[in-house]
Amino acid sequence: MGAPYLADTIAAIATAPGAGAVAIVRLSGPDAFAVARRVLRSNAGGSLGADGLESHRARLARLGLSGRTSGDGRDAPDVVDEVLVLPMRKPRSYTGEDVVEIQCHGGGTVPRLVLEQCLAAGARVARAGEFTERAFLNGRLDLARAEAVAALIEARTTEAAHAAARQVAGELSQRLTAWRLDLLDARSLAEVSLDFADEELPLTLESDLRDRLDALKLAISALAATWESGRRLRDGATVVLLGAPNAGKSSLFNALLGRPRAIVAADPGTTRDWIEEEVAIAGVAVLLRDTAGVRTAEEAVEQAGIRAALELARGADLTLLLLDGSRAPDDDDRRLVEATRDLRRLVVRTKADLAPGWAPTEGALPQVAVAVSAVEESGLAELRAQVAGKLLRQTDTDGLVVLHERHAIALARAASHLDEAGTILRSGHDLEIVALEIGAAMAALDEILGQCDVEDLLDRIFSRFCVGK
Amino acid sequence: MLMNNLDVIVVGAGHAGIEAALAAVRLGARVLLLTSNLDHVGQMSCNPAIGGVGKGHLVKEIDALGGEMGLAIDETGIQFRTLNTRKGPAVRASRAQADKALYRQRMKSRLERTPGLGLRQGMVEQLLVAGRRVVGVVTETGERYEAGATVLTTGTFLRGLMHIGDAQMPGGRAGDLASRGLSAHLEALGLPVGRLKTGTCPRLDGRTIDFSRLEVQPGDLSPTPFSFRSAGLTQRQVPCHITWTTSQTHALIARNLERSAMYSGRIKSRGPRYCPSIEDKIVRFPDRERHQIFLEPEGLETVEIYPNGLSTSLPVDVQAAMVRTIPGLEQAEIVRPGYAIEYDFVDPRALHSSLECRTLERLFLAGQINGTTGYEEAAALGLMAGLNATRAVRAEPPVVLGRAEAYIGVMIDDLVSRGVGGEPYRMFTSRAEHRLLLREDNAHARLGGLATEIGLLDEPLARAVEARAQEAASLRALLQSTLIRPADETNQALTERASSPIRQPVRAIDLLRRPEADWALLRTLGVELPTDVESHHLSVLLDLKYAGYVDRQRVLADQVAGLDATLIPAWLDLSTLPGLSAEVRERLTGARPSTLGQAARAPGITPAAVATIALHLRRRAGERSRGGA
Incomplete structure (x- = not known):
């Protein structure tokens, strides 16, 4: 029955659905060029001919959208789109197979019709993630790089895209491969003394091993710790504005947004529900949430709002606790300070344009991180910088950040195995168990690169890719 | 013994040949053992020692499978040492110096006194082949022997050439003739013959x-x-x-x-x-x-x-x-x-995991002809070859040990799936990925049941192995049920052993898990233990102390078992599989993996390649089950 796997040609719309000006339909597989020749016509209306598709050279062509062709191979008089064609011969293509990309007009209809023409001409529709799966199977990408492709596509800011692009280029894989070699090296130090019991070995062998393990553990845990930043870079972060009524939350919300969104009024308790908007801060797509003015009020509606606001703050990546700079802090403010003590927060002193109502060093209040004035738009740059500092940790990983939880978990596991190895080594016991822990750390790195549990991993990973890449 | 109606012919009476012949006899086979020199049966051509790290493990496994080597070295050993006592439970290994002459005599007399085994001098020059099947051997003096299966254990004798300075002398080892014709004959039969080098001291x-x-x-x-x-x-x-x-x-x-x-x-x-x-x-x-x-x-x-x-x-x-x-x-x-000596060997990738040649039925190879070095490696291979040759004659499926089951399993899998890569293969514990499971102390626990089941152990021995297993079980039950209560003398004893005192009653089994605890401490605390726990039940102690790690390795072993259980069927042609690079195809064609696990372990095989094969298997299996193709 069906053609053997990887022996057939697949097609899909590679661009996002919607009303874009241009869309790309991609073909990959042994018949990609043949299928393209069947659906494309030269601008003069004739067939493309044997050398009409030159690898890695873009050309213009026409494509009939109804599929009705006359007997002599000429287009029937119907709707014709003018398309840009980019043919790529294997192995110099994304999938490592023959690939043809057809740029047609965008929108809901044209790309679908182009795809239908390709299917009618012998391609079959690609499953989700199948282009990347083929790239992996053809040895064009390892697993870490294949996953980075997904992160790149999903990137919502330039910085996120940049971080993903570095991994697509193989930077993470290179580092893991280097660590893997280092671990192999370290393991060999342990193994040599186990398998060659009577040999004279260097006296520095164990201290050498200890040093290597410590250095690797530090480097690997540092990369694991970037996941918090990486997740925010990839998925964005939620920042909640919290403060007593009329503390200036909505004003700051609008100021950070650069346009009015929240209703601002001098009457406390205007914002009863929360509103949210996305804004990019230092490369992070921040979902900014303005909460109801929090007050220990008697009003039932406001009370519910307060509980909801604190609930929001607890689920957020960062809370901006606003204290009204024009009046002395009251019990409500102090309660809020107390309620957010264990949260990741920045204390913001608002209304810096007004006369100070309290001394910055007043006892029992936490350190103010930044003073802002929404009216004068002062302190906003400093606030953005502080927010970025809280959301993205400074790393000592040369800017490499982990973008997948799977990677973070595996890295953390590798680091913990190395920690255990170091502990056992220092206690002077069982070099054999040290070797075992190093082996377990290696296995954890291998998992990221896709070197074990192949079957499960493939299913899980490739099903997450959108069609096209 | 009449030299007809033979089940198995074993060629060579070194460490591999001896175990092959005796294993076959234990299963009830009629066996002929041919050697080129009856005075050199069980000769140690190189160092006068048995065991060592990895090698001691093999000897214990041979012993658990009813083999001879352990008994022989115990009877003729003149210095015994346990290596790596402080480096971890699984790398502890036994090693003994042998009296070479005694060892030889002891082995020869054992063979001579074994009913059902014929021991003859004769240099085998050719195999008798009928179609794809080897049916016997011919010696240089023209004697023909026919048998259901043949095991070749030729050591360094195939076209052996010794070098001292610029002098070159043909020979199997100092004092023995080389076998000239046999390796050319094997080559002519299509076996991939290569050359290896080893050497010895003055x-x-x-x-x-x-x-x-x-x-x-x-x-x-x-x-x-x-x-x-x-x-x-x-x-x-x-x-x-x-x-x-x-x-x-x-x-x-x-x-x-x-x-x-x-x-x-x-x-x-x-x-x-x-x-x-x-x-x-x-x-x-x-x-x-x-x-x-x-x-x-x-x-x-x-x-x-x-x-x-x-x-x-x-x-x-x-x-x-x-x-x-x-x-x-x-x-x-x-x-x-x-x-130094150069000799011919057969690339072991030409063998099934049973040690039978892929292209010549009923021909089994063991010892240095497989590219290994070491008496222990040879003996272990010999035992498995003798066992599987006998089973083949009886049309029984071969016994293949797993990598998490025995070092023997690791070695054979390495040999048949990876080959030897230019130098003789020696056993190291680091070759075993599940090292904590493969200890010297638990060899009988690992392999005793299997050995009994397939008939390698005689009745009394099988009973003794079973009894030992039951003793271990009741010992564990005793430790589980015994409570040690906090009392002054208890805590004093614990303190003296640098062990922290107890405030609550503690089960003996939990106390024994402490790194500093041992059987002697439990006795001091009044636990009545059998007198032989030190000598016979080290496994119980080590399993307890390393329980966390042992469990971890078992989980890993089970995962690998999944890959190993996935057979690569004959209809899947790896040499033309789409999605594999030319290099990977070439390597897979050389390695001829029969399971996904073997493919994964073959050298130069990328995870992507394994994934590709797995996907093909899944898809093709799907197509087949839908009744297509």
Whole structure:
């Protein structure tokens, strides 16, 4: 029955659905060029001919959208789109197979019709993630790089895209491969003394091993710790504005947004529900949430709002606790300070344009991180910088950040195995168990690169890719 | 014994041949064992020792499978040591110096007194082949023997060529003739024959060595036997001695390097890296000021000494001068020179995991012909080959041990799926990915049940193994149910052993998990243990202490078992599979993996390649089950 796997040609719309000006339909597989020749016509209306598709050279062509062709191979008089064609011969293509990309007009209809023409001409529709799966199977990408492709596509800011692009280029894989070699090296130090019991070995062998393990553990845990930043870079972060009524939350919300969104009024308790908007801060797509003015009020509606606001703050990546700079802090403010003590927060002193109502060093209040004035738009740059500092940790990983939880978990596991190895080594016991822990750390790195549990991993990973890449 | 109606012919009576023949006989086969020299049965061609790290493990597994090696070394060993006692439970290993002559005699007499086994002298030159099946052998004097299966254990005898300096002498080893015709015959039958190199040390006259100035290396004070079946050790125990090479040794070797057979270009094949000649050591590690030499006695009734670490193919005059640059050996006389030897082997990737040739039915290979080195490796392969040859004759499926089951399983899987890569294959514990499961102490627990089931153990032995397993079970139950209560004398005893005192009643099993706890401590605390726990139930103790790690390895082993259980069926042609690079295809064609696990372990096979095969298998299986294709 069906053609053997990887022996057939697949097609899909590679661009996002919607009303874009241009869309790309991609073909990959042994018949990609043949299928393209069947659906494309030269601008003069004739067939493309044997050398009409030159690898890695873009050309213009026409494509009939109804599929009705006359007997002599000429287009029937119907709707014709003018398309840009980019043919790529294997192995110099994304999938490592023959690939043809057809740029047609965008929108809901044209790309679908182009795809239908390709299917009618012998391609079959690609499953989700199948282009990347083929790239992996053809040895064009390892697993870490294949996953980075997904992160790149999903990137919502330039910085996120940049971080993903570095991994697509193989930077993470290179580092893991280097660590893997280092671990192999370290393991060999342990193994040599186990398998060659009577040999004279260097006296520095164990201290050498200890040093290597410590250095690797530090480097690997540092990369694991970037996941918090990486997740925010990839998925964005939620920042909640919290403060007593009329503390200036909505004003700051609008100021950070650069346009009015929240209703601002001098009457406390205007914002009863929360509103949210996305804004990019230092490369992070921040979902900014303005909460109801929090007050220990008697009003039932406001009370519910307060509980909801604190609930929001607890689920957020960062809370901006606003204290009204024009009046002395009251019990409500102090309660809020107390309620957010264990949260990741920045204390913001608002209304810096007004006369100070309290001394910055007043006892029992936490350190103010930044003073802002929404009216004068002062302190906003400093606030953005502080927010970025809280959301993205400074790393000592040369800017490499982990973008997948799977990677973070595996890295953390590798680091913990190395920690255990170091502990056992220092206690002077069982070099054999040290070797075992190093082996377990290696296995954890291998998992990221896709070197074990192949079957499960493939299913899980490739099903997450959108069609096209 | 009449030489007809034979089930199995074993060619070669070295360590592999002996175990092959005896295993076949244990299963009730009628066996003929042919050797080119009846005086050299069970000869130790190189060092006079059995065991060591990895190798001791193999001997214990051979013993658990009813084999002979452990018993023989227990009866003829003259120094016993346990290695790595403080480096971890699974790398602890037994090693013993053998009295070579006693070992030979003991093995020969064992073979001679075995009913159902014929022992004959004869050099096999050809195989009798009918179609794709080997049906017997022909000797150089024209005798023909027919049998259901044939096991070849030719050691270093196939086109063996010895080198000393620029002298070359054909021979299987010093004092034995080489087999000339057989390897050409095997090649003509289509087996992939290659060439390997190994070497040995000169032997010294012990009367010319000044031992008084040398470091003494005694055996263990209370040595433990290898074999489950040994009542105790019988031979007088003697020490070894340790000395070191000097800067004069190194200078002398450097000056004469071109006269070494290995360095003059006369030997093309690479020697084993883990067993380098002294020339190799000096060339590869020029910064080392000295190299350790162990002086090992070759027996109780001989003056010959084996200087372990001095393997060489230098000319005899250089060997003599070199020896005398070493402290204690200033007056030493060489009684036999060291030499290098080249010999033919068959690429073991031509074998099934049963050790039967893929292209020639009923022909099994074992020992150095498979590209291995070492008496223990040879013996283990011999046992499996003898076992599976007999099973093949009876149309029973082969016994294949798993990598998480035995070092033997690791070794055979490595050999048939990865080959030997240019140097003889030696067992190392680091080759086993589930090392904590494969300990010397639990060899019987791992393999005893299987050995009984397939008939390798006789009735009393099977009962004894079973009894030991039940003792272990009741010991664990005892430890589980015994409570140790906090009392003054209890806590005093614990404190004396640097163990923290207890406030609540603690189960004996939990107390024993403490790193510093042992059987003796439990006895001090009043737990009534059987008297033989120290000698017989180390496994119970180690399983407890390393329970977390052991469990972890078991989980990993089960995962790998999944890949190993995925067969790559014959209809899947790996040489044309789309999605594989040309290099991977070529390697897979060479390795011929029969399971996904073997494919994954083959050298140069990328995870992506394994994934590709897995996907193909899944898809094709799907198509087949839908009734297509």
